[in-house]
Amino acid sequence: MNYLEALSRRYSVKKFNNQLIPQETLNNILESGKLSASSLGLQPYKIVIVGSEEMKQKLIPAFYNPSQISTCSHLIVIISKKTIEEHYIRGYFNHISEVRDTPLEELDPFKKSISQHITQKTPEEIFNWAEKQSYIVLANLMYAAAIENIDSCPMEGFRQDVIEEILNINSETEKVTVTLALGYRSEEDNFQHMKKVRKPNEKLFKFI
């Protein structure tokens, strides 16, 4: 199956069949999330992987459509940072210095330009920017899942406060941005038989 066939087969599953994804496959999908590009390389997010039955049960009331949560293999919760603190940037540069075996001083101009860039933004701009980076992760996870023949359903319809309480998230510094259920489609899910609807090329693309 090539990647376009994989994407064409993908749809937003309403009901999974409770089958578990093999650990190695899940790891590959997560690796795809880890390799996501992010603005300035800052990766302003965290990825929570809910695999325990108990936690999934607890989370069900947070979702407007609970059928995916009760039948999926794993529920992924992507959490965005609301603020980029000075110490976060420092940690990032310490890490670059380590991985690339480069003295911190050499990285200083880049560090200064990032700090300046970040401090110029309003808290709301920072947060919107962080959420957009999280959507690259979401897309990468869905894409890898499709290639691995794993079904998925991205979900924005949830009660953020409920998830944040259950997952013990500090809502001053972080926010649940989007969730993704992973698993195998149930044979009973009729949505799999519906034709995919996408704007025709002439409405979506403009070549200049």
Next chain:
Amino acid sequence: MNYLEALSRRYSVKKFNNQLIPQETLNNILESGKLSASSLGLQPYKIVIVGSEEMKQKLIPAFYNPSQISTCSHLIVIISKKTIEEHYIRGYFNHISEVRDTPLEELDPFKKSISQHITQKTPEEIFNWAEKQSYIVLANLMYAAAIENIDSCPMEGFRQDVIEEILNINSETEKVTVTLALGYRSEEDNFQHMKKVRKPNEKLFKFI
């Protein structure tokens, strides 16, 4: 090359080599953008593909780092809708009805729920939501490009007003969200030799 190798090979290219991407490969990458999932299936965006040398030259002054624009094969500009008008939703449902050969009346409950969902949001919420969907497109394009062994560079650093003027965008209803240069890395681009920096698993993932 499997998909994880392709993602590992990917980096944000600073300088391309001016070589053109074959039309078929470009079409595959764009198809991946077209197949992107979007919230409620609304695809609140448009994708402009800048291939002409003249247009690329015109756009150079809009970018803080112009080297990608002057050396890439194609520049993709993703434009988000700022508003979701009633007629847009109507058009969407007419299209679903056509593609799935389903009477409009049958789709009415779904249509009403979408209209209601949209009207509940503030203009700013609509726009932030639309931009996030555009980032799924961005990620899908980068992902497909990586698999096709095409290099890319996502760019958020540009003067929106300048691009909007050149591309003749109605800034009341649409906004340039993000851009993506596609092409082949130049041998002179030293960034390709740098080790990829990603948060270690224990800082990125939490399994529960």
